[in-house]
Amino acid sequence: MxxxxxxxxxxxxxxxxxxxxxxxxxxxxxxxxxxxxxxxxxxxxxxxxxxxxxxxxxxxxxxxxxxxxxxxxxxxxxxxxxxxxxxxxxxxxxxxxxxxxxxxxxxxxAERRSMHGVLVDIYGLGVLITGDSGVGKSETALDLIKRGHRLIADDRVDVYQRDEKTIVGEAPAILRHLLEIRGIGIIDVMNLFGAGAVRDSAEISLIVHLENWSPDVNYDRIGAHEQFQQIFDVALPKITIPVKVGRNLAIIIESAAMNFRAQSMGYDATKVFERNLNSLIKEHTAEDEGTKA
Structure with a gap:
C-alpha cells in the first residue's frame, strides 16, 4: 500500500x-x-x-x-x-x-523552484531579499534578526504557489535555521537567538533587491514607479535599494516593509507628497496672479 x-x-x-x-x-x-x-x-x-x-x-x-x-x-x-x-x-x-x-x-x-536570496519575516510580512553574491544579504538578515525579526531561509529559498495570489517560501531541510556570515561561517540562529527568531515558512509579500550603488543610475526617490517580479503566476511587488558604505540596510528594509504594510491598508506617502506639492503649486500660482493684478 x-x-x-x-x-x-x-x-x-x-x-x-x-x-x-x-x-x-x-x-x-x-x-x-x-x-x-x-x-x-x-x-x-x-x-x-x-x-x-x-x-x-x-x-x-x-x-x-x-x-x-x-x-x-x-x-x-x-x-x-x-x-x-x-x-x-x-x-x-x-x-x-x-x-x-x-x-x-x-x-x-505544487511545483517548487529554488531562488537565491534571504527570506525574513518582518512584522508578519515575508520579505525576500535578493541581490548579487556578496552584496550583504545575510549580514542584513542578521541585523534584522537582532532587531526582533525572524529568519525563514538564507542563501536558497524554495518557493511554490499556494493559490492564484500567494507565493510561499521556505528553507531547504539542510539549511533550516542556519545563516552564513562571511568571516564567521555558519551560525545556528535558533540556538543563538531562540525559537522566536525563526520560522519554517512564510507567504512572500515583498521582494527587496539590493544592488551596488552606481552614480550612473537614476534611482527612484519618491516611490512613484512600481516594480514587480513574476514568480510562477503571481506578480510580487519589488523595490530596489542601492547599497553603499554608511547605509543601514536593516533599518531601510524594515522601513520599506512598514511602508508596504501602510500602502496595503490604504495609506500612500507618495500620494500625500503629490497632494502637498499640488497644493503648494496652486498657492504660488494664486499669489503670482494676485501680484500681477
Whole structure:
C-alpha cells in the first residue's frame, strides 16, 4: 500500500459510481465516502456493492477515505485488500475533510523552484531579499534578526504557489535555521537567538533587491514607479535599494516593509507628497496672479 502515488489534489465523491456509472470515473483521485455515499451503500445488496467497489479499486486509485468516523463497509475492506488500496478514516465532517485534504495536497504537489536570496519575516510580512553574491544579504538578515525579526531561509529559498495570489517560501531541510556570515561561517540562529527568531515558512509579500550603488543610475526617490517580479503566476511587488558604505540596510528594509504594510491598508506617502506639492503649486500660482493684478 505504501507505493500508492497521489498525483492530483482533486478529491472525488463517488456517488454516481455507486449507481454503476463509470464512464467518467476519475480513478486517480482519492475517493471520499461521506454520509451520502455510506447511506446509499447500505441500501445496496452485498454483491452489488462488492462489484462496484471492485471496479473502483483501480491500479491508480490512491485510497478510499471515509469521513465522520463511519465504519467502512466490509465489502470495501475486502475489495481494497485484494487491490492493495488503502482504506483511511477520519472523524471530520465530509466537507471539512475534503477541504483539508485538498489544501494539503495542493501544497505538497505544487511545483517548487529554488531562488537565491534571504527570506525574513518582518512584522508578519515575508520579505525576500535578493541581490548579487556578496552584496550583504545575510549580514542584513542578521541585523534584522537582532532587531526582533525572524529568519525563514538564507542563501536558497524554495518557493511554490499556494493559490492564484500567494507565493510561499521556505528553507531547504539542510539549511533550516542556519545563516552564513562571511568571516564567521555558519551560525545556528535558533540556538543563538531562540525559537522566536525563526520560522519554517512564510507567504512572500515583498521582494527587496539590493544592488551596488552606481552614480550612473537614476534611482527612484519618491516611490512613484512600481516594480514587480513574476514568480510562477503571481506578480510580487519589488523595490530596489542601492547599497553603499554608511547605509543601514536593516533599518531601510524594515522601513520599506512598514511602508508596504501602510500602502496595503490604504495609506500612500507618495500620494500625500503629490497632494502637498499640488497644493503648494496652486498657492504660488494664486499669489503670482494676485501680484500681477
Amino acid at each position: 505504501a507505493d500508492r502515488m497521489i498525483e492530483v489534489s482533486d478529491i472525488s465523491r463517488p456517488g454516481l459510481e455507486l449507481t454503476g456509472y463509470f464512464r467518467y470515473y476519475p480513478s486517480n483521485r482519492i475517493q471520499l465516502f461521506g454520509k451520502t455515499e455510506i447511506s446509499f451503500s447500505k441500501g445496496m445488496s452485498s454483491e452489488e456493492l462488492s462489484v462496484v467497489l471492485r471496479r473502483m479499486a483501480m491500479p491508480d486509485t490512491p485510497a478510499f477515505l471515509v469521513s465522520r468516523g463511519y465504519q467502512p463497509p466490509q465489502q470495501m475492506i475486502t475489495e481494497a485488500q485484494k487491490a492493495h488500496v488503502p482504506v483511511l478514516g477520519s472523524p471530520l465532517p465530509t466537507s471539512r475533510l475534503s477541504s483539508v485534504v485538498t489544501e494539503y495536497l495542493d501544497e505538497e504537489l
